[in-house]
Amino acid sequence: MSDADAGNWRALNRAKWDERVAVHLKPTGYDLGPLRAGRGRLNPVEEAEIGEVKGLRVLHLQCHFGADTLSLAQRGATAVGLDFSGAAIDAARTLAGELGLSDRARFVQADLYDAPTVLAEPASFDLVYTSWGVTCWLPDIRRWAEIVAHFLKPGGRFYYADAHPAAYVFDDLAKDSDGRPGYFAPYFERRPIVMDDHKDYADPSAHLANATSVEWLHPLSDIVGGLIDAGLVLDWLHEHAQVPWRMFEMLVQKDDGDWHWPDKQWLPLAVSLQARRPS
């Protein structure tokens, strides 16, 4: 690992995400068909868990180019999406305009850690929402949890779904002799992980010029403990043997669109939770 790369995490990661936006907007990227038809769908795990959003004021952290934010707006939420990628926020605003949702969905370009300064709306959201490949980009998980709590109304809830940190221990970059993902990142190490990977999770044909990224593996107890220490009360936590992207080559895609283990359910692949700010 290069310490210089790790110290440069924000610029490296933003360059990679800026480049990914164009990749994801191509026909080989995200399927925007249902959203454009007025029936945007979230991933099946979220669909089963997120509940009614009609009439809610929602803050979507790390919203990428806003596909999920706009799905919630189509269901009657009023949403604010925040992401540090300028390309993502430009695309989100364009998409909102095309879908006639600019009055229900507003997009803000800002680093997650700057959100309390940039969005002068503390304690004003009924639902703070973030999902799929989000906490791995954040160095300070305790501060993330404080920011989530900062924006929730008393009685408001936080919904989170992401890859399970135990699954991040393994990677195809460290494949073992029988082709299974091998040990890659120690669960409790907490040091930045510098990755060099030209591939994209949504478009296997893409070759990213900005290959280097800096990521973190946050143990589940840091994520949940951070939320509890920030004053939230855990409603529930679920572990799942499925994930929305092909996290390991050996996973198989099922009819629900998610990627599952082909045989035994070796490890949880995803985790989701709901926590609430007390009234």
Ligand SMILES: C[S@@+](CC[C@H](N)C(=O)[O-])C[C@H]1O[C@@H](n2cnc3c(N)ncnc32)[C@H](O)[C@@H]1O
């Ligand atoms: C995997 S995407 C989130 C997935 C999203 N639900 C989707 O539409 O697929 C991760 C997002 O986090 C954003 N991001 C990464 N680090 C960030 C930071 N420090 N502040 C704000 N956004 C960040 C990236 O720009 C990217 O859009």
